[in-house]
Amino acid sequence: MGLIVQKYGGSSVADAECIKRVAKRIMETRRAGHEVCVVVSAMGDTTDELIDLAKQVSPILEGREYDMLLTAGERISMSLVAMAINSMGGDARSFTGSQAGVITDQSFNKARITSVTPGRIRAALDEGAITIVAGFQGVSETTKDITTLGRGGSDTTAVALAAALGADVCEIYTDVDGVFSADPRLVPTARKLHRLQYEEMLELAASGAKILHLRSVEYARRFNVPIHVRSSFSQHEGTWIRAKEDKVEGETVEQAIIAGVAHDTSEAKVTVVGVPDKPGVAAQIFRTVADAELNIDMVVQNISAAATGRTDISFTLPVGDGRKAITALHKVQEAIGFESLLFDDQIAKVSLIGAGMKSHPGVTAVFFEALSQVGVNAEMISTSEIRISVVCRADVVKDAVAALHTAFGLDAESAEAVVYGGTGR
């Protein structure tokens, strides 16, 4: 007996059949004696269809009205889920983000949750009802306008409600069995991870793993909300995401050193060629990019060629922002005095993530040996305490991911500590 928050994504409520299956699952959880608060995304392609409609009437896809438009999708799915439950004899009540007390700042299209006051949810739960909440949306504290949390925001809604309600777990339902050691479409031997630390999931999400929205994991870590990522199409245990120190009952296997391999083909590389190698120039370049509201990811500055006194600076950013970056930089070319700009969208980023690598030397060596054995050249490198990322050509991403997956013993179940055991090679 406890309080469970469940979040069902768009593919889990894609049509009437899916909705009925989800309703049945929610009923089972309620009948097992738990209090249940459900967060739903819009059905399947609804949000994309609304965006298409918006494009037909306006070139400006942002702002107050656009947010209002997009929130219709979750309103539809949440009421259908509630109706399905009620027709099975349950007592379900649906709530918009606003009704559920999801308070945000005023940043339309990418609002941040500032507080959650789930008084109506708590009251409905106290009456024994199942509560269904529209994900992805809230209401701004100051103007009472409807806001959206940005793509994938339903994960954040679920975690934020779980934190505010003091839920025992936030179950994130999706169409796969959990978080995998690599994308199974690229690596058929990828396996489901049983547990991850928040930090690992954060790095995975930031490195291209699509399974959870980055901000939802940040939120879960901050409020220590246990997340259970699992499939709405099976009863299998999925992947638990918790703090490092959390003990899970019956868990005896040592935490793996490496969690998995992530990849991301959604970025492009911009190279500023022939930059005068003197203090302040790099700052000028990144100020220009920041002023254009572009989020850059990796940065590399080549060693200066002594003869010319010039260097090259490369950075990566979402491929969709490439044009904006080039335009902004061209405007300051004369002022900064660089020679030219290169744009390359045929890149991929491959990342190895594992909290265990902090205390195990030699991970970096194995990493680059594995890549070189399949002829993958690392064009850019970036690391954190628990991650190594490289940029390579897009057409070798599969080879790179597979080679790393094998080299770190992720292919075979539970074998990671054997193949790679901190031997320092």
Next chain:
Amino acid sequence: MGLIVQKYGGSSVADAECIKRVAKRIMETRRAGHEVCVVVSAMGDTTDELIDLAKQVSPILEGREYDMLLTAGERISMSLVAMAINSMGGDARSFTGSQAGVITDQSFNKARITSVTPGRIRAALDEGAITIVAGFQGVSETTKDITTLGRGGSDTTAVALAAALGADVCEIYTDVDGVFSADPRLVPTARKLHRLQYEEMLELAASGAKILHLRSVEYARRFNVPIHVRSSFSQHEGTWIRAKEDKVEGETVEQAIIAGVAHDTSEAKVTVVGVPDKPGVAAQIFRTVADAELNIDMVVQNISAAATGRTDISFTLPVGDGRKAITALHKVQEAIGFESLLFDDQIAKVSLIGAGMKSHPGVTAVFFEALSQVGVNAEMISTSEIRISVVCRADVVKDAVAALHTAFGLDAESAEAVVYGGTGR
């Protein structure tokens, strides 16, 4: 310069092109110097599509969740209209029924507006903005649940907002040029009516004319809101609906005696055969029907056959309620002691409406002469001060409507006072 409330129905905002045309029209009204508050219905078939979805997940098409579902349609259309206006350089802001202050009772699916507190609308208008409001929906005063006003409720939203804001006119935009003297699909010579009294429009709406929702006219009469029904596809003047005493500038033609002919093929007739002709029996029958929450329209009791001491009672009701009525009456057959039940869905109701008939004798005679000349038999008759209705066979409805339309001089523009002028024939 004034305050204009405009309501656009589903066919006026059916797709992106329609929405852009509506946006342009709204902009023109604003540029002419008026304050503008717009009420929109859901796009085209959106509501029907939502109902189809609901049917797939639940057999129960009513209640809190169903209302929440249906309100999504107006949320979509209102934000698209606002986006279209903003992309043309206007300043439009959309508001849900709840945000617009449309307060209702707690009757889901057929809520009644109890008050309108349009503070946010007034504030936005004061800032020069165009306000776009979701029709058909409100929020219940006690539970803060979202409610809907029933089919056609957007008309009522528009009139209620016009009353609360003190608007100069409530323009109802539709896909025809106004209110006609008969359905043009049945009577090609039907003509647009320039003005009607509230009472006439009430009788027309109650008699099958689909152009305005009955409750919106009741609301307009109560608060004396002038309604202008017109086409969103042309710039023509439409039909003005006002109080009898309202003078319209430049209007010299005397108000016509007969406004028009309406018909309704959506009802069925139930006959209770062989009812004991004694006091209280009819009351028992209609109590049974009322307890089943069925709205009956016309009632006829035949003259009792002296020999048997029994009579027949017939009444009409929406054809969809027929099964419910028969079931309810069968249950009390023994207690009441009637002989049998007849159900007939091949009927039509034809009505002649005109405030002028109050003071003109002979209308009834012309009415029945016209019907008899085309061989139409009146099976049931009902009258009010400004209306005569008959039930006839469904397959002669066109003949009946056309005959009445001609007999009362409605075919030729402005000729009604000539052909029928209270001559008492």
